[in-house]
Amino acid sequence: MSVIAVLALDGVPGHQLTGPGLSFGTAVRHHPHVAYELWYCTAPGLRATGSPAPFRIDTPWGLEGLEGADTVLLPGHDGFRDEPPAEVVDALRAAADRGSRIGAIGTGTFTLAATGLLDGRRATTSRRHAAELARRHPLVEVDPEGSVVDADPYYSAAGVLGGLDLCLRLITLDHGNPVAVETERQIFLQLHLPAGPADAGEAAVPAARADAAYRAVTRPGSGLGPTTRWMEAHLDRPLTLNDIADHAGLTVRSLTRRFRAETGLTPLQYLLRARIQLAQRLLERGDEPVERIAARTGLGTPANLRHHFQHHTGTSPRTYRTAFRSLVSTLTWADGRQPVQDTPTAPTATSRSVRDSIADGAR
Known part of the structure; x- marks a missing residue:
């Protein structure tokens, strides 16, 4: 059983909380040999999720939940430009020292970079914040394209659709490409x-x-x-x-x-x-x-x-x-392109168009 801790800071986008549950839950539901346990952990100062429809959340775990996690996911949040609380920095560094993987979603990369763990490594964030990330953290090699960056044991992604790309990357590492492909199909190709x-x-x-x-x-x-x-x-x-x-x-x-x-x-x-x-x-x-x-x-x-x-x-x-053709047409039109006649074999290429079309708006 692999334990994944999602660390929620104040103003976390709601879809970045639900994205991991959707991804890992789908993988477990459709593959008997896949086992994940998802823990939602809150940091001090959390009041609610971010706009446009904030809601309060209550979880059994605080920062101590990171201690038993194999993977820590750090979504974006409203105060990403501020210096993170010392206890959050300490918890993330301790997780890294224990050998946990750490993945940052969207502007969560700013918080992970503030710990110093990304110094000398590649990372990414949402496209509209990539230049700012590079200015604030010059020791981090920023990928401006917003694709998933694998700097093992640290991972980062633009945060499109709740960071599903990042979650699918971790599923691929854990269980292989066929499981990840099916999981993505189940999510996107209903x-x-x-x-x-x-x-x-x-x-x-x-x-x-x-x-x-x-x-x-x-x-x-x-x-x-x-x-x-x-x-x-x-x-x-x-x-x-x-x-x-x-x-x-x-x-x-x-x-x-x-x-x-x-x-x-x-x-x-x-x-x-x-x-x-x-x-x-x-x-x-x-x-x-x-x-x-x-x-x-x-x-x-x-x-x-x-x-x-x-x-x-x-x-x-x-x-x-x-x-399938109707769905592909919808996704390509959403990206401002003409519908394609010869559709791709894997869902990744198809769903990428709709993800990229909203990348600039992802927190």
């Missing part, structure tokens, strides 16, 4: 299914199931990694249970036991989930007909693809493609 039937004779299904197939992942360092990668590279072939066992050098019984223990799925269930994943990516990025996608994914016929896609995602391939 399908808004039509109120009526999606296809003739097909009832609409809750959007929460839309990304269910993305749970087919193996843990970083898993002994099954070479075999699952081989499976994913040969999805178009009619792989059998014996084929998979032979590649893994195991009996069918041992293979099934290992898969259940490490993924919660049988080998053939994992194979089917991987095929649905590939179908989702192909639907997202191009205009190939369903017949071609069925062949490339090893699902054989369009009818078979539709059947399994509906079962695992709660929608049809056609509805999935339409909804």
